[in-house]
Amino acid sequence: MSKSLLVISRQAPWSGPSAREALDIVLAGGAFDLPIGLLFMDDGVFQLAPHQNAKAVQQKDLSANLQALGLFGIDDVFACRHSLAARGLTRPTDAQPLSNDAIAQLIDRYDQVITL
Amino acid sequence: MKFAIALYSAAHAPSSRRALLFAQAALAGGHEIVRLFFYQDGVYSASNTIVAPQDEQDIARQWREFVSQHQLDGVVCIAAALRRGVLNSEEATRYQRSAINLDAPWALSGLGQLHDAIQAADRLICFGGP
Numbered sequence: 730m731s732k733s734l735l736v737i738s739r740q741a742p743w744s745g746p747s748a749r750e751a752l753d754i755v756l757a758g759g760a761f762d763l764p765i766g767l768l769f770m771d772d773g774v775f776q777l778a779p780h781q782n783a784k785a786v787q788q789k790d791l792s793a794n795l796q797a798l799g800l801f802g803i804d805d806v807f808a809c810r811h812s813l814a815a816r817g818l819t820r821p822t823d824a825q826p827l828s829n830d831a832i833a834q835l836i837d838r839y840d841q842v843i844t845l
Numbered sequence: 846m847k848f849a850i851a852l853y854s855a856a857h858a859p860s861s862r863r864a865l866l867f868a869q870a871a872l873a874g875g876h877e878i879v880r881l882f883f884y885q886d887g888v889y890s891a892s893n894t895i896v897a898p899q900d901e902q903d904i905a906r907q908w909r910e911f912v913s914q915h916q917l918d919g920v921v922c923i924a925a926a927l928r929r930g931v932l933n934s935e936e937a938t939r940y941q942r943s944a945i946n947l948d949a950p951w952a953l954s955g956l957g958q959l960h961d962a963i964q965a966a967d968r969l970i971c972f973g974g975p
């Protein structure tokens with residue numbers, strides 16, 4: 730059986746290539762049919778903000794790549810509820826909000842964890 | 846134990862040195878390193894154009910010597926490397942760039958190599974990051 734991997738994405742989408750590169754790990758794993766989870770924490774939850782205008786900061790829109798997660802078989806997508814609330818994001822798109830306790834259990838469930 | 850080691854920071858970062866010390870200790874302890882995977886700014890740790898001051902450690906050179914000496918599988922992510930201008934001769938030719946700052950023992954390859962290493966290893970150990 731394949732080892733499972735949880736990727737914790739902690740950077741805002743406009744703060745450099747980190748958010749994109751974390752997502753690339755997830756999509757590559759999905760392409761290989763590996764069991765992958767994705768958790769947005771800290772500023773990473775900004776990737777889930779609705780109505781982003783990436784062009785205004787001369788960036789490419791990352792949210793289109795997030796839409797591709799389902800196509801790559803990535804269904805386990807989570808967000809830290811505390812991080813969302815701290816940033817005023819009450820209605821994130823496409824991620825299941827988790828409490829701190831639930832996040833601890835989530836990390837425990839996966840064989841390997843990458844935090845970027 | 847079989848380790849996969851991922852590095853996300855440049856040679857001048859303390860975490861690059863820590864990763865090297867960990868890798869050396871792992872081999873000294875009789876463990877196996879299935880692959881080193883340099884990602885994000887970790888690609889700079891494989892650059893061969895770094896010039897360290899004489900009274901400072903040249904971590905990129907130490908990495909190179911360590912990987913060569915133990916004939917390890919040292920992979921640098923190609924997408925992360927291209928974005929940061931870390932090129933081997935093949936990529937420099939392909940994109941018509943004048944500088945070549947990556948060569949043996951390092952290989953440029955894709956993220957599949959990271960996933961492959963994770964599957965093959967007992968533990969993935971990550972160093973550095975944003």
